[in-house]
Amino acid sequence: xxxxxxxxxxFTHAAAAVFVALFAILxxxxxxxxxxQAAGGRVPAEAVLALIGYGALAQxxxxxxxxxxxxxxxxxxxxxxxSEMVVWFAAGVPLTSWIRPVxxxxxxxxxxxxxxxxxxxxxAQQQSSEYRDRLDSRDDTQRVAPGVFRESSxxxxxxxxxxxxxxxxxxxxxxxxxxTRDGGLVVIASAEGYMxxxxxxxxxxxxxxGRRYDGRPGTPEYRVMEFExxxxxxxxxxxxxxxxxxxxxxxxxxxxxxxxxxxxxxxxRFGAPLSALLLALLAIPLSFVNPRAGRANxxxxxxxxxxxxxxxxxxxxxxxxxxxxxxxxxxxxxxxIVLAMLAxxxxxxxAVSPFWRAxxx
Numbered sequence: 001x002x003x004x005x006x007x008x009x010x011f012t013h014a015a016a017a018v019f020v021a022l023f024a025i026l027x028x029x030x031x032x033x034x035x036x037q038a039a040g041g042r043v044p045a046e047a048v049l050a051l052i053g054y055g056a057l058a059q060x061x062x063x064x065x066x067x068x069x070x071x072x073x074x075x076x077x078x079x080x081x082x083s084e085m086v087v088w089f090a091a092g093v094p095l096t097s098w099i100r101p102v103x104x105x106x107x108x109x110x111x112x113x114x115x116x117x118x119x120x121x122x123x124a125q126q127q128s129s130e131y132r133d134r135l136d137s138r139d140d141t142q143r144v145a146p147g148v149f150r151e152s153s154x155x156x157x158x159x160x161x162x163x164x165x166x167x168x169x170x171x172x173x174x175x176x177x178x179x180t181r182d183g184g185l186v187v188i189a190s191a192e193g194y195m196x197x198x199x200x201x202x203x204x205x206x207x208x209x210g211r212r213y214d215g216r217p218g219t220p221e222y223r224v225m226e227f228e229x230x231x232x233x234x235x236x237x238x239x240x241x242x243x244x245x246x247x248x249x250x251x252x253x254x255x256x257x258x259x260x261x262x263x264x265x266x267x268x269r270f271g272a273p274l275s276a277l278l279l280a281l282l283a284i285p286l287s288f289v290n291p292r293a294g295r296a297n298x299x300x301x302x303x304x305x306x307x308x309x310x311x312x313x314x315x316x317x318x319x320x321x322x323x324x325x326x327x328x329x330x331x332x333x334x335x336x337i338v339l340a341m342l343a344x345x346x347x348x349x350x351a352v353s354p355f356w357r358a359x360x361x
Contacts, residue, residue, distance in 0.1 A: 007075070007101040015071035015109075022063050023056070030055040047131070054128035061116040061272050066306070068109050069279040072102055073302050076287030095349050098284050106280035114273035118251045121269075125248035170194045174207060187213040190230065205232045264321025267330050271313045278338045279306060285345035309338060 034048045034055075076098070079085045162173035176188040190210025197203050207230040215222035246254070246265045254262040286302045312334045320330040 004101045004104075007098070008105055010075045010078075011071055011101075011105045014075045015067050015105075018070045018074070019063065019067040022066055026056060026059055026063055027052060050131060051128060054124045054131070057124035058121050058128070061113045061121060064109055064113050064116070065272065065276040065279065068106055068113075068276055069283055069302075069306060072106070072280055072283040073287050073299070076284060077289045077299070080287065080289040095284065095346065099281065102280055102284060106277060110273045110277045110280075113276045117269045117272035122248055122250055125245070126250075129245065129248050174210070184214065184216045188230065190227075206230070207232075260323045261321050263327045264317045264319075264330075267320050267327060268313065268317045270331060271317075271335070274335050275309060275313060275338075278335060278342065279309070282338065282342050282345070285342070285349050288349060309334070312337075 030052050031048070034051055076085075157179075158175075158177040160175040161171045170192050171194065172192050174188075174190045174193045176186075178186045178188075180186060188207065188210060190207035192209065193205060193207040195203060196206055208228060210227060210230060212225045212227065212230065213222060214225070246261050249257075249262070249265070251266070251269060254266050282305065283302065286305065316325065316330040316334055319325040320327055
């Protein structure tokens with residue numbers, strides 16, 4: 001009981017610390033990417049927080065898998081470094097006795113990872129895709145930001161507003177450049193402007209105290225018109241939903257479709273909890289550390305093993321999606337290879353005289 005309680009307590013503390021660190025790294029990475037898109041005008045600033053939430057939820061199974069693997073690995077490696085493993089082994093506790101407490105700690109997280117991979121991740125991907133579709137369906141006036149040149153959705157207009165809307169809803173120093181269908185160019189500059197809506201719900205841009213220049217680039221034919229009030233109706237763009245990506249489709253729909261791309265996506269979703277469980281067990285033999293040797297070698301080998309394992313699942317997923325491999329083979333083959341590797345590592349740690357040494361002698 002003392003053995004199991006000590007392990008469970010250490011696993012929990014290590015997992016909490018690792019999860020906070022990994023989740024902070026994930027949020028920072030997503031935030032940097034979205035801030036770059038917001039600075040380029042592809043994502044509005046008010047949408048960054050929602051997209052960060054969807055992105056974090058979509059990557060939660062991966063974060064939990066790494067948390068489980070690293071927490072067990074770090075905890076057992078510390079026991080080796082502090083010579084606690086020697087005490088347990090001398091007390092008659094073999095290495096296989098760590099399997100039960102590791103499974104007790106890992107199985108609840110594996111269930112959460114499986115639920116997240118099958119349901120939470122596709123839901124977050126779908127919500128993020130629908131939210132981006134709504135952002136893309138905005139009209140051009142909603143894309144304007146003060147101090148930034150913004151291109152319209154059709155790449156025919158360029159807007160610039162020096163000072164954003166204040167309490168009166170007016171913007172100052174407005175510049176609009178538009179290409180006409182016949183190759184001409186229209187440039188409008190005004191001192192201020194605002195938006196208004198009529199009784200039928202139609203929206204209009206109203207510019208005041210400005211000039212309009214009509215002409216064709218490369219020719220001296222230009223027409224200049226001064227105005228006190230210039231009003232243009234804003235065309236409302238209907239919300240057009242893009243075809244859903246396979247990653248955003250619900251698991252039940254993928255099972256119903258049954259095509260190659262759906263099977264490839266299902267392989268990745270079913271493989272997430274299996275890989276988390278095998279990595280938790282794999283951390284037991286990989287945690288071995290020689291107190292007299294370097295401490296970083298074992299951790300680097302363990303992280304390399306995780307990268308190879310996760311990339312192998314992605315490769316098999318791609319092969320199934322391309323029809324080059326059946327679903328059953330692609331689902332179980334990488335995990336069976338890791339299971340064989342797990343048995344070999346346990347044999348290496350438990351055997352007094354491994355068979356490869358016996359043959360060499």
